[in-house]
Amino acid sequence: MYAYSEFDTDFIAERNRQFRAQVERRIDGSLTEDEFRPLRLMNGLYLQLHAYMLRVAIPYGSLDSAKMRQLAYIAQRWDKGYGHFTTRQNIQYNWPKLNDVPDILDALGEVGMHAIQTSGNTIRNVTADHFAGAAADEIADPRPVAELIRQWSTDHPEFQFMPRKFKIAITGSPNDRAVTAAHDIGIRIVEKDGEIGYQVIVGGGLGRTPMIGKVISDFVTEEDLLPYLEAIVSVWNVLGRRDNKYKARIKITVHEHGIDEIRRLVDARFAEVKPTFKGVDQQLLAEIRKHFHPPAFRNAPTDAFDQAYENDPVFRSWADTNLTEHKINGYAIAQISIKAHGETPGDASAEQMEVMADLAEKYGHDELRISHEQNVVLPHVHKSDLPALHAELKKVGLATANIGLISDIIACPGMDYCALATARSIPIAQEIAVRFDELKLEHEIGDIKIKISGCINACGHHHVGHIGILGLDRAGVENYQITLGGDHSENANLGDRTGPGFPAESVVDAIETIVRTYLAVRSSADETFLETYRRTGMEPFKAALYPPKEEAKADAA
């Protein structure tokens, strides 16, 4: 876990002092809202439907127990006792008062956190594989480079007023859990002839115009990475369409100019930028690496795990769905689902956050992660501790065994909170989870990812959901479009629309129709939803969703 240097701490304190004064000046009338708005957005403070919303960065989704406890404290002290974890590994507070925000930022500063660049046309929080440093399939831990990018991009003078926001994600595993292909820049750690390097993907993004990113370089060496990233952002900063915000993201720049031309411009800019780096970034990276040494893993028997697995069916079910293979023998990665059936995806109460902090300290080498799928991860738990961990999670409603299943839904806040939303997301997610829990079909269905967005901006990643749901306003009524076959992984793919959308009352029935069609046409119980869809295409799903008029009438009669 990176610990702030004296420089970092002073920088945050100074920014918070400035913001406190800006809030005072807004309240006493010295600043207009037009003057204040960009200042509050630079510090992560939005104004939403019912209240202000403060978005706090959780760099590459990594936390320790002290940070998690402080997030719980803030929820309790200044908000309504909960927080919402987002698809960008951040946390959002939905109810802060303007007067309290400077105090909240100071409280964050105490544990080395802030809300800087969680909004505005800047480089946003760098996201990473939530299994970083733990995954069995990992080539290298992406967090040191993610931290280097965080330091480079924070308050970077050239990149404070860009054409639009800019998002970077990094994975150290070939199994891409960080959705790198749907980011402005995606970075994949690769190995060539024994050397670690970086494949760089550019121009991905979801939203209004979804695009899968294109490889701009197959292999960038470690010492070239930061100047190379700077060259990309710099080229886009000049070329990007400031005349039209819908065409401003780099995905459009890449699309309009072509990847070959962008590569040529980036290479030319790189030649200018590279000599200015002089190796300072590499010294910094070496320093950062010291913060990310693996914990002192234990070598102990796993009898307690084996016994519980054998004798306790509830534990076994949880272990089968919520655990992932760890790179160290005897360890597991444990995911804590914050998607209990009928609850709001991604929300955790202050009490739950405190319990998760305690458990991380007790059983997890003091590490926690937030996944882009809106769950919490304990990346390093020795198997012998898992039965005790599970028992304690059960007490606070955190032992739901549904990771990767149909109720493990990504949902943006939608029109229950968000000022941009065109329809609600949360109630649809709640209803789907409850429906399939009641049908007791969840485990039979197996691996499936449903992702819901309440507007075309696609915070809920609907384009890359196996089933994607997009909520729209159709003539003053909530209406939901469905896509099938999206994929967020290394085989990234955008889903296909089934056809006309469904009103709120029938969208959950439509999802059930899709799932029942899958169960009927899959070649075997081992064929996942996505595999079935790739084999059969849209046809059987479309036929089930939109029966011919005559037949529909006959059914109704």
Added chain:
Amino acid sequence: MPRAFTPKVVTGNALLEGDVIYFTDSDSWTRNLKDAEVITDEAVAQVRLLAAESQAAEVVGAYLADVKVTEDGPEPTHFREDFRRTGPSNYFHGKQAEA
């Protein structure tokens, strides 16, 4: 032919609390849509919006929202305004909890 003017209220968010507020006919703000001034004339609407916006210490992002006039006072015509005057659907928070 220009579209007929539909009744409107001036609404926005409170500067300090951030919650939904409505402009009244006495140039003050209310948290209850029932007490809002209903504007039925387009020219008046622009004047009232300017009056509301001039209270920069009270309101952020004032705008005109459609309402329909009922026996119980103004009611939202769009679901977004209905959520704004109620609160989120996943928790009993916001306006619905304060009534």
